[in-house]
Amino acid sequence: MNGTIAPGPTGRPLVGSLFDWRRTPAEFLLRLQRDHGEVVRMKLGPYLVHLVTEPDAVHRVLVGNHHNYDRGKLYDQFxxxxxxxxxxTDGPAWRSHRRAVQPLFLxxxxxxxxxxxxxSTHQMLDRWEVAAARGEPVDLIGEMLQLTLVTLSRSLFGYDPGAAVAEMKRTVDAGIELMFTHGLLSEQLPEWIPNARNRQIRATRRFFDRLVDDIRxxxxxxxxxxxVELMETAxxxxxxxxxxxxxxxxxxLTVYLAGHETTAAAACWALYALSGHRWAAEELTAEVDQVLAGRAPTLADTERLTYTxxxxxxxxxxxxxxxxxxxGVVADDELAGRHVPAGSSILISPLVSHRNPRIWDNPDAFDPARFAGDAARRLPRLxxxxxGGGPRMCVGNLMALLxxxxxxxxxxxRFQLQTVPGDFVRYGHSVISLRPQGRLLVTPKPRVGAAA
Ligand code: HEM
Structure with a gap:
């Protein structure tokens, strides 16, 4: 296999760029693309990793030569x-399970x-009316996490978490946090050692076991x-x-963990972006008023909400x-002219790809017009x-978008949202999903004459 060695940061002996990664992972990856290009080689502790954002190379990993790229070591922690x-999973086990659940997501x-x-959204907004009447802010990320947990539970599992939702939210969060390695010694210790982390792993598993029993x-x-029906009869x-x-x-559990935090983070960021860009919020509100005329949307309405x-x-x-x-790289390959050896790892990064100045004008600006008409179809694929993309593309993508x-x-x-001054958003220090650090406070202002 040909291909030259990709450029990348020098890093430190033994640990490579691990500390830069741990400090601010998203900003670190953005810096790599800016300083070294679209295929970047680095060491993260013992792992040789390539960050790949060149669109054809991303296509080769996810679609063109996807058999050569498996889940790899970095997914094991999940x-x-x-x-x-x-x-x-990979291979026949993944294929048969994906086929079994797919029909529900079409x-x-x-x-x-x-x-x-x-x-569920109206129930949340009724609570916001109370907060608004008292002039109190709401925590947007907390609210969205609760909302998507409830909708996912009810829609897919026919299960209403009721009063247990707060404990569920905490445990799901703890589970997600546990799955992310920080490179600490405590993460390397065998599970039978009763340290705090291992005790938490056991408690989280017990909670999830009980939850699954309840759902079934x-x-x-x-x-x-x-x-549940699809799985029971598969x-x-x-x-x-x-x-x-x-x-x-x-x-x-996979569907719970993959589907809830992601959708919550996306809803939170979309509403946050609207709170900071009044012109976009006004255009969106005008569309919503025109299409829905104060009603809740039908499926046909959602197709007409194009600006939304x-x-x-x-x-x-x-x-x-x-x-x-x-x-993980199964056999040596070449990506955009760079050699990637068997046994090493690849990082695909939607965040870094989406901020590539070669592809996107003014990439850090919020501009929904980028997706007007068929503009998105003219972008380089992937x-x-x-x-994601290819056979492993998110199974829940249509559901999430709806x-x-x-x-x-x-x-x-029903509301206009105003970000609370002084409450600031940092991203890039996230665990699994890119989400605001801590709380994101917004004040909901009821719209005059809006339908409830
Ligand atoms: C905005 C919301 C969401 C985002 C941004 C998102 C993103 C992703 C991405 C990037 C992948 C591909 C990972 C890879 O190739 O390694 C993925 C896979 C997956 N997602 Fe989502 N997701 C979202 C919502 C959902 C929902 C609502 C569900 C289920 C209800 C879901 C279930 C899954 C599952 C099961 C996989 C693994 C698919 C497979 O490998 O066959 N996701 N998601």
């Missing part, structure tokens, strides 16, 4: 609490989530929960066996919740990839 599900099926999303028994009792295409309890547990869709696409460009994801449209439209129908 198995810690989630187990072995769609996100973490265009013709996702409309079924609409009543749940509308009801609720399904057996009520028949609710289409995704058969292996080769030997016809049913999924084991373990497989069902791991896939249920552009705002969401632009928010996903500037703040892609899955801001980076890895692959230069815009908030949901949910986001409905949330943003319903919020804008």
């Amino acid at each position: 198995k810690l609490v989630m187990g072995t599900g769609l996100l973490t 265009n013709r099926a996702i409309g079924a989530i609409l009543p749940n999303v509308i009801e 028994s609720n399904h057996h009792r009520t028949g609710q929960g289409q995704l 058969r292996d295409p080769v030997d016809g066996r049913a999924w084991t309890d373990r497989e069902i547990r791991d896939e249920l 869709g552009q705002v969401i696409q632009e928010a996903l460009r500037l703040y892609p919740p899955i801001w980076t994801f890895p692959r 230069s815009y990839l908030p949901f 949910e986001l449209k409905v949330i943003v439209a319903l919020v804008s129908q």
